Amino acid sequence: MRLFLDTSLGLLMLFSCFSSTVSSSLSSSSCQLQGQFHLNGMHKPGDVILGGIFRLHFFPAYSDLSFTSEPQQPTCYGFDVMGFRHAQTMAFAIDEINKNSNLLPNVTLGYSLYDNCVQLGIGFRAALTLVSDQEEQVTLEKNCVGTPPVLGIVGDSSSTRTIAISTVLGLYRVPLVSYFATCSCLSDRQKFPSFFRTIPSDSFQVNAMIHILKHFGWTWAGLIISEDDYGFNAARSFHADLGPAGGVCLAYTESLPWGYDPAEVTRVVEVVKKSTARVVIVFAHESIMFNLMKEVVRQNVTGLLWMASEAWTSGTSLQTPHFMQYLGGTLGIAIRRGEIPGLSDFLLKVRPELNYTTTNGNSMVNQFWEHTFQCRFAPPPAGWVEAGGELCTGQEVIENVENEFLDVSDLRQEYNVYKAVYALAYALDDMLQCEPGRGPFSNNTCAHLQRLEPWQLMYYLEKVNFMTTFGDQVTFDENGDALPVYDIMNWVWLPDGRTKVQRVGEVKRSAFKGEELTLDKDKIFWNFESKQPPRSVCSESCPPGTRMAIKKGEPECCFDCVPCSEGKISNTTDSMECTSCPEDFWSSPQRDHCVPKKTDFLSYHEPLGICLTTTSLLGTFICVVVLGIFIHHRSTPIVRANNSELSFQLLVSLKFCFLCSLLFIGRPKLWTCQLRHAAFGISFVLCVSCILVKTMVVLAVFRASKPGGESSLKWFGAVQQRGTVLVLTSVQAAICTVWLVSASPVPHKNTQYHSDKIVYECAVGSTVGFAVLLGYIGLLAVLSCLLAFLARNLPDSFNEAKLITFSMLIFCAVWVAFVPAYISSPGKYADAVEVFAILSSSFGLLVALFGPKCYIILLRPERNTKKAIMGRGTES
Structure with a gap:
């Protein structure tokens, strides 16, 4: 509301002046200002004038507002030495530019610097004076010539005052370059079209703090702000930039009023005390922090790491032994420290004007002299005593006085003032170097020194780009903000009780690298027993996994x-x-x-695979041994009586049956998947075909032994036996060929059995093909079993039929049990079941058909005679 009223006041005054001018012009050729502002200031003439608004006094004294007499304008008191140094820095920069033949040659810069007295109304009066001048009478001419009172203004130092001033100056596009207004709201180009600044905005200050928080892993922090534009905009920036994406959260956000409210301060400190956050950010002014720390000391709230905004990072009132027990180790954001060569010598030349007095007091330099040496040049106003009783001689030696005015070791705000003046100068230099006919304005025109307009300077100020002697680049973005850079400060509590605020790093944004944080961790003082950074998290970090x-x-x-x-x-x-x-x-x-993933298949290296492989090789070896026995004893009656050729074929086919089981062991490959079932199917069909033919031969021989049955033997000669075995085996070969061609088995990675394992198996491709293969084997086996069953009652000399019946029963039993076991067995166990079935049925056939014969051949040779075989027949 105060901002609105003061802004409205300024606009009304302009309107009043304008109305007076219009009304007067109807009757005369001149108009007169309705009133003049009496302001403290410093002036220097020149071809082009730059304006400045600085804090030269602390507070004003207002006159009686009863309106029984003409109101008197406020008088400012409480001389501010640092504000005076800021103004002198601008004067030095302009003096330095005038001496530089490479910058603005043949043009002399002047200045008009005014005091804002830390009051919006007075600062607003200063701004209006700068843009309208204070000529008491203005002559109206048809052709006006000359430059406006000022082309650009450096100031103000407060965001609140700058918002009000820039709102009005923006209407006329008068450039306002602030050296200390940090409110991020001023980056709104629609509201403040002519505002620029050489200090980073609060949004970047917030970013800088977030960089520090993230650097040390502080994801849980508290925020305390002041109840003004400075604090509220900072809080908005924090809440916008923090969260899951930023990786940092605020445990609480508390605000404190400007005035001292004990109850409110106590409440805020209690919130801080109860919170688990070990890092507390205070975005407020030094006076508010001072009140807060008094309550912190009273409640003895220790173990916290304080983070200071730029407003109180260098606050001397807080750097006392009483507070350092709590504030030691504070990390703060500070304006970039710069170096200005020659400024110290310039400040030493500041001398008083002994013959200058006014009814309102001495000149600005005289006031500085009085403040420094506690003397006076003229009687002070009634009721106010600031200087001492001694008269100033003007010969006092300022070097002998302990005065912060001459301390140029920590130039921060002054460095921003210096950059602001040079930015205006470089923009003006670029504007005056424009070549006629190639200018940026309408019809390619250029600006002329005799008729410069502030809006023309705006065009060049937006494009200014130069390097300071300190090595910093100065340029403005689309919002009027300069490339931001902040120093990171650390409060060191020395053993002797003194306090030292040292620079430990910087955070800046460059045109090419973006935002960068640089910290010298070894220099940071941590006010904790561990001498290490605190741990401030709501929840501990989640480890990998x-x-x-x-x-x-x-x-x-x-x-x-x-x-x-x-x-x-x-x-x-x-x-x-x-x-x-x-x-x-x-x-x-x-x-x-x-x-x-672990791979799972029936391997040669695991116990089950080794056992099955050994059994397979053992069966193959036994087949070879039996074959050798039969070959060696091929002329004996027992071998000849059992159809030796079919026996040899049967032994060979059994050997293939044993060997084909090895194809089911080992990591499945395309060729093993395709070959395993084909080899298995053909081998067993060959084996069962031999048994079937053998059974048929046994029945034929039995019939031939009866009267009239001799003709049956002609259908079961050697050629017919071989042909029958070949035809029956060829059918299985055809089935396997069709299966492999239409839907061939392929290796398959199965993850359905175990999520953490890959089960390598052979997908059968076509279930129908596999079923037909097994079904054909089963058909031949059942047929052999039936024929052998019919021949079970033959004489003992033909007990071959009993052996075939027994072997087929074993064979059928194994494969009938195989089907459900195979279907219910997962992964490699399905292969193990199939191998077990192959080996079991093969051993069953081998033992049942050839065991008794080998027993007679090897152990009972006396029975391996034709007489013995025929004798059994007669006895039975």
């Missing part, structure tokens, strides 16, 4: 760490989600990386 699960109803930085589920991993700290492993990989036990 877990994910963050936000707690319902709490800030984003308060979370639980949930382990990743099987098959998912997180390989970073504080991961929001767990990612699934690729198809052939699985999560490690720690869930922090993916490992290749």
Whole structure:
């Protein structure tokens, strides 16, 4: 409301002056100002005048507002030495530019610097004076010539005053370059089209603090702000930039009024005390922080790391032994410190004007002299005594006085003033170097020194780009903000009780590298027993292998760490989600990386595979031995009586049956998948075909032994036997060929049995093909079993039929049990079941058909005679 009233006052005064001018012009050729502002100021003539608004006094004294007499304008008191140094810095910069032949040659800069007295109304009066001048009478001519009173203004030092002033100056596009107004709201180009600044905005100050928080892993912090534009805009920036994306959360946000409110301060400190946040950010002015720290001391709130905004980083009132027990180790953001060569010598030349007196007091330099030496040049106003009783001689030696005015070791605000003046100068230089006919204005015109307009300077100020002697680049972005840079300060509590505020790093934004944080950690003083940075988190970081699960109803930085589920991993700290492993990989036990899945197949290296392989080779070896026995004893009656050729074929086919089981062991490959079932099917059909033909021969021989049955033998000669075996085997070969061509078995990675394993198996391709293959074997086996069953009652000399019946029963029993076992067995166990069935049925046939014969051949040779064989027949 105060801002609105003061702004409205200024606009009304302009309107009043304008109305007077118009009304007067109807009757005369001149108009007169309705009134003049009496302001403290410093002036220097020149071809082009630059304006400045500085804090030269602390507070005003207002006159009686009863309106019984003409109101008197306020008088400012309480001389501000630092504000005077800021004004002198601008004067020095202009003097330096005038001496520089390369910058603005043949043009002399002048200045008009006014006091704002830390009051919006007075600062507003100063701004209006700068843009309208204070000529008491203005002559109206048809052709006006000359430059406006000022082309640009350096100031103000307060965001609140700058907002009001820039709102009005923006209407006329008069450039206002602030050296200390940090409110991020001033970056709104629509509201403040002619505003520029050489100090970073609060939004970047917030970014700088966030960089520090993230650098030290402080994800849980408290925020205390002042109840003004400075604090509220900072809070808005914090809440906009923090959160899950920023990785930092605010435990609380509290505000404090400008005036001292004990109850409110106590409440805020109690919030700080109860909070688990060990880092507290205070975005407020020094006076508010002072009141806050008094309550912190009273409640003895220790163990905190304070982060200071630029407004109180260098606050001397806080750097006392009483407070340093709590504020030691504070990290703060400070304006960039610069160096201005020659400024110290310039300040030493500031001398008083002994013959200058006014009814309102002495000149600005005289006031500085009085303040420094506690003397006086003229009697002070009634009721006010600031200087001492001694008269000033003007010969006092200022070097002998302990005065911060001459201390140029820590130039911060002055460096921004210096850059602001040079920015205006470089823009003016670029404007005056314009080549006629190639200018940026309408019809390619240029600006002329005799008729310069502030809006023309705006065009060049937006494009200014230069380097200071200190090595900093100065340029403005689309919002009028210069490339931001801040120093990071640390409050060191020395053993002797003194305080030292030292620079420990910087944060800046460059045109090419973006935002950069540089910290010298070894220089930072930590006010903790561990001498290490504090730990300030709501929840400890989630290690790799877990994910963050936000707690319902709490800030984003308060979370639980949930382990990743099987098959998912997180390989970073504080991961929001767990990612699934690729198809052939699985999560490690720690869930922090993916490992290749274990492969599972019937291997030659595992006990089951070794056992089956040994059994297969043993069966093959036995077949070879039996074949050798039969070959060696091929002329004996027992071998000849059992159709030796079919016996040899049967032994060979059994050997193939034993060997084909090896194709089911080992990692499945395309050729093994295609060959295993084909070899198995053909081998067993060959084996069963031999048994079937053998059974048929036994029945034929039995019939031939009866009267009239001799003709049956002609259908079962050697050629017919071989042909029958070949035809029956060829049918199975055809089935296998059609199967392999239409839907060939292929290797398959099966992950359905175990999520963390890859089961390598052979997909049959066509279930119908596999069923037809097994069905054909079963058909021949059942047929052989039936024929052998019909021949079971033959004489003992033909007990071959009994052996065939027994072997076929074993064979059928094994394969009938195989089907459900195969279907219900997962992975490699299905292959093991099939191998077991192959080996069991093969051993059953080998033992049942050839065991008794080998027993007679090897152990009972006396029975291996034709007489013995025929004798059994007669006896029976």
